[in-house]
Amino acid sequence: MSRWDFVGRRDELNRLLSAVGGPEGRGLLLSGSAGVGKSRLLREGIAALPTDRYAIWSVSASATTAALPFGGLVQVLPAEQPQGLSPAGILRWAVDLLQEQAAGRPIVLAIDDAHLLDPPSAALVHLIARAENATVIGTLRNGEQIPLPIRALWTDDLVELVELAPLGPAETTGLLTAILGGPVDAGTAERLFRLSAGNPLLLRELVLAASGGDELSQTYGIWKWTGRLELAPSLTDLIDTRIGRLTPGVRAVVELVAFGEPLGLQLLQRAVDPADVETAEERGLITMVHDDRRLNVRLAHPLYGEVMRRQCPVSRTRRLQATLAELLEQVGKRRRDDLLRVAVWRLDSGTAQNPALLLDAAAQAFGRYDVPLATRLARAALEAEGGSDAAELLATILMFGDRPDEAIQVLDSVAGEVTDDQRRSRWLTVRAMVSYWGLSRESTVDEIAARADELTDPADRARARAFEAIMRLHGLDTDAALRLAQAVLDRPAAPVAARELARCTIAHLHAARGQYRCSATAIARVQAEVARWRDDMPYLQLAMELARGTRLALSGDLSGIDAIVADEFADLAGAGDFRLGTGYLAILQAYAARLRGHSDEALKTSLGACAVLATSRVYAGLAHAERAQAAALRGDATHAAEAMAEADRTHAPGMAVLYPWLEQARGAVHAAAGDLPAATKHLCALADRLREDGFAGHELLVLLDLVRFGQAGAPVGPTCIDGGRRTVAQRLAELSERVDGTLPPLVARYARAAVDHSPAELLAVADDFAARDLVVHAAEATAMALHRAGRSRAAATGAARERLADLLRRCDGVSTPALRLLRPALSEREWEVARLAAEGATSRAIAERLYLSSRTVENHLQRVYSKLGVAGRAELRAALRSMPGHDGTDPV
Numbered sequence: 001m002s003r004w005d006f007v008g009r010r011d012e013l014n015r016l017l018s019a020v021g022g023p024e025g026r027g028l029l030l031s032g033s034a035g036v037g038k039s040r041l042l043r044e045g046i047a048a049l050p051t052d053r054y055a056i057w058s059v060s061a062s063a064t065t066a067a068l069p070f071g072g073l074v075q076v077l078p079a080e081q082p083q084g085l086s087p088a089g090i091l092r093w094a095v096d097l098l099q100e101q102a103a104g105r106p107i108v109l110a111i112d113d114a115h116l117l118d119p120p121s122a123a124l125v126h127l128i129a130r131a132e133n134a135t136v137i138g139t140l141r142n143g144e145q146i147p148l149p150i151r152a153l154w155t156d157d158l159v160e161l162v163e164l165a166p167l168g169p170a171e172t173t174g175l176l177t178a179i180l181g182g183p184v185d186a187g188t189a190e191r192l193f194r195l196s197a198g199n200p201l202l203l204r205e206l207v208l209a210a211s212g213g214d215e216l217s218q219t220y221g222i223w224k225w226t227g228r229l230e231l232a233p234s235l236t237d238l239i240d241t242r243i244g245r246l247t248p249g250v251r252a253v254v255e256l257v258a259f260g261e262p263l264g265l266q267l268l269q270r271a272v273d274p275a276d277v278e279t280a281e282e283r284g285l286i287t288m289v290h291d292d293r294r295l296n297v298r299l300a301h302p303l304y305g306e307v308m309r310r311q312c313p314v315s316r317t318r319r320l321q322a323t324l325a326e327l328l329e330q331v332g333k334r335r336r337d338d339l340l341r342v343a344v345w346r347l348d349s350g351t352a353q354n355p356a357l358l359l360d361a362a363a364q365a366f367g368r369y370d371v372p373l374a375t376r377l378a379r380a381a382l383e384a385e386g387g388s389d390a391a392e393l394l395a396t397i398l399m400f401g402d403r404p405d406e407a408i409q410v411l412d413s414v415a416g417e418v419t420d421d422q423r424r425s426r427w428l429t430v431r432a433m434v435s436y437w438g439l440s441r442e443s444t445v446d447e448i449a450a451r452a453d454e455l456t457d458p459a460d461r462a463r464a465r466a467f468e469a470i471m472r473l474h475g476l477d478t479d480a481a482l483r484l485a486q487a488v489l490d491r492p493a494a495p496v497a498a499r500e501l502a503r504c505t506i507a508h509l510h511a512a513r514g515q516y517r518c519s520a521t522a523i524a525r526v527q528a529e530v531a532r533w534r535d536d537m538p539y540l541q542l543a544m545e546l547a548r549g550t551r552l553a554l555s556g557d558l559s560g561i562d563a564i565v566a567d568e569f570a571d572l573a574g575a576g577d578f579r580l581g582t583g584y585l586a587i588l589q590a591y592a593a594r595l596r597g598h599s600d601e602a603l604k605t606s607l608g609a610c611a612v613l614a615t616s617r618v619y620a621g622l623a624h625a626e627r628a629q630a631a632a633l634r635g636d637a638t639h640a641a642e643a644m645a646e647a648d649r650t651h652a653p654g655m656a657v658l659y660p661w662l663e664q665a666r667g668a669v670h671a672a673a674g675d676l677p678a679a680t681k682h683l684c685a686l687a688d689r690l691r692e693d694g695f696a697g698h699e700l701l702v703l704l705d706l707v708r709f710g711q712a713g714a715p716v717g718p719t720c721i722d723g724g725r726r727t728v729a730q731r732l733a734e735l736s737e738r739v740d741g742t743l744p745p746l747v748a749r750y751a752r753a754a755v756d757h758s759p760a761e762l763l764a765v766a767d768d769f770a771a772r773d774l775v776v777h778a779a780e781a782t783a784m785a786l787h788r789a790g791r792s793r794a795a796a797t798g799a800a801r802e803r804l805a806d807l808l809r810r811c812d813g814v815s816t817p818a819l820r821l822l823r824p825a826l827s828e829r830e831w832e833v834a835r836l837a838a839e840g841a842t843s844r845a846i847a848e849r850l851y852l853s854s855r856t857v858e859n860h861l862q863r864v865y866s867k868l869g870v871a872g873r874a875e876l877r878a879a880l881r882s883m884p885g886h887d888g889t890d891p892v
């Protein structure tokens with residue numbers, strides 16, 4: 001009775017199959033309550049797919065695999081994974097591997113219980129779903145917490161989310177017939193439908209419970225339930241009744257599997273009587289799964305595991321976990337995950353006494369950015385007398401888990417044990433990092449400088465200096481930062497991590513200064529060395545992201561941003577709790593969306609960044625500033641002002657290096673509020689400050705904003721020898737020779753065209769912006785061209801209007817000062833008439849509709865034409881479409 005024919009669900013099955021083979025090419029996730037039949041439907045769907053046409057991988061996640069990084073995908077990934085790769089590298093490697101095995105066939109990845117995927121697996125699934133030739137299908141159980149990358153599958157439109165409803169009465173009867181192998185009496189079917197509420201699992205358990213006694217009998221070939229069985233139909237109770245009847249031996253099997261799945265069959269057989277394993281399999285409690293080269297044992301239904309685990313007394317749970325750890329230790333830890341699994345079982349069973357094992361496992365978990373697991377392991381290592389090494393690791397992890405106070409306590413508790421110089425240098429640097437970024441103590445920089453002098457070994461000193469350098473950069477003491485970082489690089493004895501940290505500091509500074517080529521070369525080197533620094537300093541990744549992100553954002557390289565967001569973001573966001581990484585990349589993603597004019601996405605993503613970074617002070621100000629920008633882009637002055645106030649409140653003084661972003665946002669907030677003079681004054685002062693600080697990359701963007709606000713001719717910078725000051729346009733011409741890349745000359749041309757009132761040149765500039773996906777700039781330059789062209793009725797104006805309409809179609813909800821300039825003062829009546837005329841209605845039809853005379857309609861139209869500067873009806877449609885946001889309505 002363990003398996004019966006598949007019943008009903010025709011529509012759902014077709015939907016699943018067309019999700020894989022259909023033309024729209026989106027995947028499908030089935031959600032539903034426990035036991036409703038999600039897994040079965042998925043299985044049937046997979047079985048119906050031709051394996052010669054598709055490369056199919058089928059995976060089921062479980063509560064046990066959820067505890068281990070990549071545990072959910074053991075069936076997909078080979079046991080041995082390349083060493084030394086970053087988590088992102090592993091993701092890339094895995095994707096490549098699947099593509100290779102697929103050998104050109106479309107990939108289908110089926111994931112049962114996707115909510116139970118561990119964060120890195122979830123990230124990988126997301127990455128695979130993004131691939132053109134891959135479809136993800138799977139199931140989710142209602143009421144469970146869903147990993148962010150999985151949730152993003154449907155918010156990003158990569159899959160459709162469909163709720164699987166319980167079976168209806170007819171289907172339930174069909175299922176009963178299948179279970180019992182014969183027709184069922186109508187009353188029985190009705191009663192069982194009521195009790196099971198159409199849930200197949202519940203139905204099955206009810207029938208099993210009933211057939212245990214003589215309540216279920218066959219009369220004239222028809223099954224009838226005569227029993228009183230009015231038991232509470234709680235699933236837990238039912239399954240419990242069933243499991244409760246197990247012999248102690250079989251129960252031991254099920255319990256071990258419940259805590260250890262997927263569990264190697266050989267391993268299990270060492271601990272229990274193989275006959276009991278067979279019985280458990282026969283009774284449909286466990287199943288054998290070929291994972292890679294191992295034969296693994298899993299529970300036949302996740303609900304069994306849940307009931308088992310929930311009901312297992314604490315002492316027994318611990319004993320089982322200790323047994324599992326011993327078993328795996330005995331056979332030797334062979335797989336990558338084994339060390340972590342043993343460590344977690346040791347931890348959970350209270351038998352974790354080996355600090356080296358715990359420390360190793362903690363470092364491994366942190367190296368995969370699994371902050372909560374790494375914290376538990378490192379804390380256990382410290383408690384198991386792991387000494388200052390454990391304290392250092394725990395404090396580092398706590399700092400990245402936004403718990404700096406605890407981190408300082410941990411460090412100070414071992415201060416007396418830090419005796420040798422090498423340890424002291426590490427202890428010092430971690431403490432400085434927590435104190436500076438975690439607790440916003442700016443005096444930390446001078447403290448670490450003084451303490452570094454006391455270190456005698458050059459390698460130890462280089463490590464401290466590298467930290468001092470990056471702190472000085474963040475605190476805006478850029479000259480000192482550069483000098484210190486350069487000194488670390490010049491020192492052959494410097495440890496790799498220290499050297500690469502120094503390189504990131506320099507790369508960041510170069511980016512801010514507009515020296516993008518040097519910056520990119522440096523970051524490429526840091527990346528090339530990743531295998532040599534990751535174990536020592538996994539968080540160096542953040543310094544690298546910040547340097548790289550700054551360059552990409554300043555140089556307007558949106559596809560570069562897309563690449564790191566799709567790549568690292570999938571990984572870091574997957575880890576979920578490495579919030580600084582997730583948060584920063586979300587800020588970058590919002591930035592790219594904003595410049596593309598996707599204002600809704602920009603706002604949502606920046607809100608997401610703010611939420612992720614709520615408990616940290618490192619990037620919180622930046623996240624709120626980006627939110628202010630997104631709101632300003634939508635012309636939402638209130639939201640923008642509120643976000644800016646929050647940016648000011650949360651911005652940490654120790655992150656002063658980010659001031660250009662915050663202050664640039666402030667300009668946008670003034671402009672959104674309609675106060676262009678305040679925006680101009682603020683941005684001019686900001687440009688001057690940036691010039692003094694040597695941040696030419698930032699200065700360029702601020703000057704670009706001034707051009708956007710119609711201020712290309714405004715004076716900036718100091719008074720020159722000739723007694724005058726340079727204009728924004730002149731300064732941009734200077735910068736275009738100093739700042740790397742092709743954006744600066746384009747921005748300089750834009751400013752010049754604005755000053756020269758040259759519509760043709762403005763349109764050419766707009767085309768160049770559009771080619772870089774800088775859609776908002778392109779639309780604004782076009783709007784400016786149209787505005788400058790005034791009400792001339794040149795044919796070119798019509799074409800420009802078409803182009804503006806096209807650009808605005810690529811955006812959503814965008815309303816900026818430059819675009820608002822174009823909005824003519826049409827009366828409500830004129831809008832109404834114009835809209836109808838643009839839709840093609842004749843004057844007479846309009847007149848009838850609005851209860852006006854045809855003559856009045858004609859008069860209105862003439863006024864509209866002259867206000868819009870169009871020659872007649874033919875141009876009206878494009879003219880209206882190029883005017884976004886009139887009273888928040890789409891004009892056409």
Ligand SMILES: Nc1ncnc2c1ncn2[C@@H]1O[C@H](COP(=O)(O)OP(=O)(O)OP(=O)(O)O)[C@@H](O)[C@H]1O
Pocket residue numbers: 003004005006007008009032033034035036037038039040041113139141175200201204301302303
């Ligand atoms: N349409 C169906 N026809 C026949 N049997 C079914 C059908 N749907 C579900 N079943 C059976 O009902 C039981 C529960 O279904 P399944 O395991 O698919 O539930 P689920 O929704 O995945 O539950 P969970 O949320 O716990 O994972 C299984 O034994 C399954 O084979």
Ligand SMILES: [Mg+2]
Pocket residue numbers: 035038039040112113139302
């Ligand atoms: Mg299921």
